[in-house]
Amino acid sequence: MVTRKEVAELAKVSEATVSRVFNGIGPMKPTTKARVLEAAEQLKYHPNAIAQSFARRRSGNLGVVLPYMPKVHLFSAYYFSEILSGIAEQVRELGYDLLLSLMKPDESLDYASLYRSQKVDACVILGARDTPGQRESLMHLQEQGYPFCLVNQRFEGLSFHEVDADHVEGSYQAVRHLQDEGFRKIAFLNGSLGYSNSVDRLEGYRKAMQDAKLEVAPELLLEGNYSRKSGYEAASRLWELRDQVEAVFAANDRMAIGLMQALRERGWVGGRDFAVIGCDDSDAAKLSDPPLSSISVPFFEMGKEAARGVLAGVLHGEAVHPARIKLPTQVVVRQSSKGNQANRSQKS
């Protein structure tokens, strides 16, 4: 390995000068600088990042924490890959690296060890759930002054740095869209209320129904677990209620698609016999048949913003003052939510 020392010798300067050149610090004679760069080039010198981290007491790594659940695709791959890409883009712009950490749920209490070992300067946490254990460990993190940002999950009552999408408004838009298409009997297939997303979506749904002076019958509220299978299963309950339901708003695309699949087996086709709109606007929405209307969520931008936020704190030495950022969503209309008065009147 080529070290600073060898460069210094070849360039006939001190080691300190080599560092200065490479870090662009302090005034220096252009000729000296040129000599050093020349020598470095010749020796193919590359600063040792680890030694730098050690001396600077900063790793230059942003930690990204994901829940590790083998074989369980609770979150669509789409969700993670978009957020990750956003984080990666921001991180690269700031000259940071990205340390991925898959944590088993039961280890989640140990977020802090990541920091203590000094392998990361800050963290972005994905896929957290609102449980007492999580709350406690996050509060602990905050107390110790470790900078972190939660993506797509709020913790009501606590003030963390959070980047979220406006799921209340998104859901409102979704239900509103169904209403605009002429539907009035609208069911809601939600996910676990352990995710703030779900809570928000319920609120948006309720609001849209109220504003339209529509009743929210309790049996129109279904709960799945964000998997395709749970959507598939929810369909049987919906089928029993088919006289009371014209349209369904599902809290993600996978459940929406599972639902459509199950109802199709009974001869009910989405976008013809009933309407469906999902959430996420994932790839799957384009792949399904009929193509699924959905609420698009700016996952990429959320990841980018989260990374920007935490790293700004680290780089400028400012404390990250807890902000709650909400990015807007958008309705993407495809076939599954098309209104069709003719068919609907036949039914009733």
Next chain:
Amino acid sequence: MVTRKEVAELAKVSEATVSRVFNGIGPMKPTTKARVLEAAEQLKYHPNAIAQSFARRRSGNLGVVLPYMPKVHLFSAYYFSEILSGIAEQVRELGYDLLLSLMKPDESLDYASLYRSQKVDACVILGARDTPGQRESLMHLQEQGYPFCLVNQRFEGLSFHEVDADHVEGSYQAVRHLQDEGFRKIAFLNGSLGYSNSVDRLEGYRKAMQDAKLEVAPELLLEGNYSRKSGYEAASRLWELRDQVEAVFAANDRMAIGLMQALRERGWVGGRDFAVIGCDDSDAAKLSDPPLSSISVPFFEMGKEAARGVLAGVLHGEAVHPARIKLPTQVVVRQSSKGNQANRSQKS
């Protein structure tokens, strides 16, 4: 920050002894060990990973290199997320961390800088393509003795450490399955031959057709780019040839689904009017309508094996002797490939 020194003082031993206890090295009196652990516990001491890396001259990080292509979902998210999970699992078992690096294609020549900066001890490279530039930079890497492993991509003529699936056999199985269902006019929608996968699949297809004494008409060979859209577009060519085609083998699920979508618009339904089988057995295969038969590829295991391989080299100080590992694939039969003599005879 609590350091080893403070622990040593509290436990009334030397710093070296603290290290020994934490690294489980050398013989030591149980009582000493207990005293050290007690002191560490009390002070909440955690070894500084960066200082360790620095002293050991090993980062403890495995680099994972992905091609960075914003907004271009060339590879299905499924592919990456499965391989990544496999890598993550292995890495955690070996006490390593995972450094993610998204590289723009034009930067790919600079793999080596990752190693030179000492941020990673080894790399797993995903989504490489067989281009002259890539070949050159990979050969360069190898010459310099940097350990790396390619996943799902072979470089014919060079001997790198590679973990692949047996795509030749997989394709053979796929085509064979279509033949067993009674189809004889089988088209092949492949991806770019810049990926060894595509080359392999073509070979498997050819072999299966030959073994069944079926002719491979050149017009039955189509090429897309692994996107849904390209599958959708390929459909128009297939439609023109509809008298010569009963079934299609597509080199991935996304193209297969795009194909089905386009043909359905013309009234041709997969699994009824024609048969389709894809590759990857991604989530999308279960989401499509009809559910898509596919060749399942053990991405998770491939990632795990790749990580195991490169890290074994690093940990045991052995050179990674270039191995070419091939994991088996499997046919997953769903509705899209069902034979249906009745309909097919109607057509002809």
Next chain:
DNA sequence: TTGTAGGCGTTATCAA
């Protein structure tokens, strides 16, 4: 079984 001490490659402070 334990202690001593040199070294790892930088950064950053203080002089010159």
Next chain:
DNA sequence: TTGATAACGCCTACAA
């Protein structure tokens, strides 16, 4: 504008 030099926290011969 540049050079010395003390950290940084840990590993690891070597010595005792």
